[in-house]
Amino acid sequence: MFKLGVLDQSQVGEGRTASDALKETTRLAQEADKLGFSRYWVSEHHASRSLAHSSPEVLIAHLASATSRIRLGSGGVMLPHYSAYKVAENFRLLEALHPGRIDVGLGRAPGGMPIATRALQEGKYMHIDEYPQQITDMIGYLHDSLGPDHRFAGLHASPAIDTAPEMWLLGSSGESAKIAARLGLSFGFAQFFGTPGGEEAVRYYKDNFRPSPLNEKPYALAAVLAVCADTEEEANRLATSTDLFFLRLEQGLELSFFPSVETAHDYPYTEYDLQRIRMGRHRRIVGNPDQVKARLEELAEQYQADELLIVSPIHNFAARLHSYRLIAEAMKL
Known part of the structure; x- marks a missing residue:
């Protein structure tokens, strides 16, 4: 049986603030800890x-202090923006603060618009082709395994500890x-992004996996979007917020908030908009x-x-908590 985790993007609900969203993230992490995720x-995101x-x-440090059992991690750190050495020291x-509970998930997407990338990399030369070397450097820093021929041979990433965070590569290709x-x-695929080729990517990963000191066997996860409610009708109603948010994102017109169901209901959709929403629904679980249990099992097999990892964007926070509780109960966590 596959495991279930949570991916949280801390979306700022319409009518609420970023501080409110972060309080909700903390509360959700505590609930996920209790539920057995x-x-x-x-x-x-920038x-x-x-x-x-x-x-x-920064957020992982806060959430780890607010929980007791669940693993906390990045989904993920956009490594090309940064020094691999500094990221290794952070993790x-x-x-060291929370032994055996930390994951470092790494990605190479920009995580924002080009202007943000320019600001993040100001005064720094970095080419995307260097990303594989950065990954190799991260392994060396986290496991004190830099070879004698490495350009920074003998360099230690502080603090000196006997354990290491679990390391993941994340992607949508x-x-x-x-x-x-x-x-x-380990490898994680962002299924909810809607990028095609995910099943093939995971199949290639598992078929071509080379055992390493970090992992003897391949281990893969997929991040999926799921909205669960007591009835199918209610789940579909709650999911209209996600429909509108991703529609606007697809059009390059990102909203400054995660819309309420009422805003989504009143939005002046064109027929083409509705067609795009119907197409988007096929990759989401609502x-x-x-129904959610059956679809999760189907996706895990595919x-x-x-x-x-379940991301459940719902504007009403009580309904969002309820969605995760229903999923945990259905999957017998």
Whole structure:
């Protein structure tokens, strides 16, 4: 049986503030801890008014202190913006504070618009082709395994600890799957992005995985969007907020908030808009507990996933908590 975790993007609900969203993230992490979810990951987004956090390392520290059992991690750190050495030190410190509970998920997407990327990389030369080297450097820093020929041979990433955070490569294409397979890392695919080729990427990863000191066997997860309610009708009603949010994002017109059901209901959709929404729904899981359970099991099999991360964007926070509770109950966590 596959495991279930949580992916949280801390969306700022219409009529609420970023501080409100972060309080909701903390409350949800505590509930996920009690319900038996395996891990709780937070994402990295820049220059967005509708998403409340841009620094997963800072938020992980807060959430780990507010919970007791669940693993906390990044979904993920956008490594090309940063020094691999500094990222390794950040996560070593988190691991020292909360041994055995920290994941470092790494990605290479920009996490924002080009202007944010320019600001993040101001005065720095970095080419995307260097990303595989950054991953190799991260392994060396986190596991004190830099070779004698490494350009920084003998360098230590503080603090000195006996354990290391779990390391993951994340992606929405096949390229990260290839790197993860070659280096023997765990791999996560963002299914809810809607990028095609996910099943093939995971299949390639598992078929070509090379055992490493980090992992003897391949381990893959998929991040999926699921909205669960007591009835299918109510789940579909709650999911209209997600429909509108992603429609606007697809059009390059990101909202400055996550819309309420009422705003979504009153939006002046064109026929083409409605067609795009219907097409988007096929990659999302919306329904009552039995329907969601069946679809999660189907997706886990399709993706050969050892684990699924559930992102459940719902404007009403009580309904969002209820969605995760229903999923946990249906999946017998």
